[in-house]
Amino acid sequence: MKSIGLDTSGKMIVKGPQKASGVLTVSGSKNAVLPIMGASLLTDEDVELKNVPDLADVRTMIEILESSGKKIDRIEDRLIIKSSGYINSEIPYEPVRKMRASFNVYGPLTLRKGFAKVALPGGCSIGARPVDFHLDGLRRLGIESTIEHGFVTSKLTDIMGSINISLPFPSVGATEHVLTTACLLEGVKTTITNCAIEPEVTDLVNFLNRMGAKIFGAGSSILKIEGVKKLSGISYNIIPDRIEAGTYIILGKLAGENLTIKNVSADHLNSLFSIFENIGSPILYDDIKREVTVTKANFDILKNISMETSPFPGFPTDLQPQITTFLSLVPGRSTITETVFKSRFYHIDELNRMGAKIRVEDNTAIIEGVNKLSGAPVEATDLRAAAALLIAGLVAEGETVITNVDHIFRGYENIHEKLENVGIDLVYLK
The missing domain is CATH 3.65.10.10 (Enolpyruvate transferase domain)
Incomplete structure (x- = not known):
């Protein structure tokens, strides 16, 4: 893994659905x-x-x-x-x-x-x-x-x-x-x-x-x-990476089984915590240990939501692709308006290839919740899109092959090893 750069496209192959259980530690920001x-x-x-x-x-x-x-x-x-x-x-x-x-x-x-x-x-x-x-x-x-x-x-x-x-x-x-x-x-x-x-x-x-x-x-x-x-x-x-922490929290809400995420600064993630509070799946944070323990949300009782990205303390654009993956499975219609990078929706077509029902109008993604995602060949267009597609692959039925995945190594330290340590089986090919 040490030799990974950005001059090779790389592939990740993941078969789902899988569960994540154990401890993940968030790296520096x-x-x-x-x-x-x-x-x-x-x-x-x-x-x-x-x-x-x-x-x-x-x-x-x-x-x-x-x-x-x-x-x-x-x-x-x-x-x-x-x-x-x-x-x-x-x-x-x-x-x-x-x-x-x-x-x-x-x-x-x-x-x-x-x-x-x-x-x-x-x-x-x-x-x-x-x-x-x-x-x-x-x-x-x-x-x-x-x-x-x-x-x-x-x-x-x-x-x-x-x-x-x-x-x-x-x-x-x-x-x-x-x-x-x-x-x-x-x-x-x-x-x-x-x-x-x-x-x-x-x-x-x-x-x-x-x-x-x-x-x-x-x-x-x-x-x-x-x-x-x-x-x-x-x-x-250096402070902990709030985007890495948020990504793993979203993963835990989709595939967690008492997944503990350490080195989390809750005051950096209030907007994400509020989203999960509003949809009916609150996040439990241990202020002394600075850690979150997450289990898969009960999608039968979740409420749909309308939200938008905005500069801090608003919801971070760097978590928009990941929360889009989550909302694609929440019953009803949810919307996400992207106000920071208005063309940051390249992951939408790829999620739709996996069975999601999302359309984009101007700078808003309109999401109709589906019961399940299905594995498919997809392409990562940027760092956070790669994370969103990996999460989708972990909960989808069947095999997902993510090409151009090397983007992910720009923002997630030892992600392959960290996920393997919590029971996730995936293959990386240069």
Whole structure:
């Protein structure tokens, strides 16, 4: 499993229905660790990150940091990021094309070197996600950008005093990029409004403040940053991955038999807990142990629901494909309106191949609950779609073959081993 990358399509073969029983432990957050790794460029001192998942995206960010001049040691779930004594601010296309979060090194590299040249980012095919919000915010911070031949080239200009930046949308990536860059503008006071308030943003703020940054308003939509001259190295523990936790909770509601999911932060998943409360299958959370125990829901008594995705604290778009799989089996008509990535419905056709009855009108999926799903050949179009189809395959009758499944290794550490440990039988083929 260690050799899995994104250059092979991969297949998973699963025969259902199956049951999951035992203990699953949630790994560190992918969406938290990636911007934190990028922010390590702001210091020449050693940074130790703990609870780091071993994922394709993390390996890609390691490659980018090494391209920029960092030396990185991995010891189990720890990363030690060290300076090599030089900074390279020109990052090649190959690693950046693999994921969107890679672009967040652009601002920090510009500050450290005075200029940077970074390829435009790639990632999952879930609709247009332009970097305009990033570049507009960075321009207010004195970073002028030029886009040519698929690369963005920056130039740092002098700036002083107070800066006010209002994001047109509470973009997680833009919020993280702008606040990280503003930290090292010594003597400059920056106010960012309409910020994303996702837990991963708060984790980044906490990390930077531990390094010596002066950021105020963590967890709110208004962040105030007082630029400092220098940031220090620290040791920092990454938060649990709420999307991994939510995925396994949904799996448990479909196929669980006293499935225990450990390392869960309930305050990061209130919207998911509310959904299950509203449909008649509450989630029981042990606050002391920080774990959830889940058994298959009684679909005979469940109520249908209308819901929508939205930025935190709303229901996360990254759990929409998985909850769609669940709702495809809930009696009656449910609807999901996607407000974040409006074209994030590529999994719908694949679920319909398995017997679901779902149609899409504009940015809303209309779901007519069916009694069962049937195994079929399907294709994963992105990371979360891959997870949704795997869950569907586990509860469907017969064999499901998921092609292009390697997306899943971008967001779920050791998923093959974790599922096998709770009794799930599946086959992965490169």
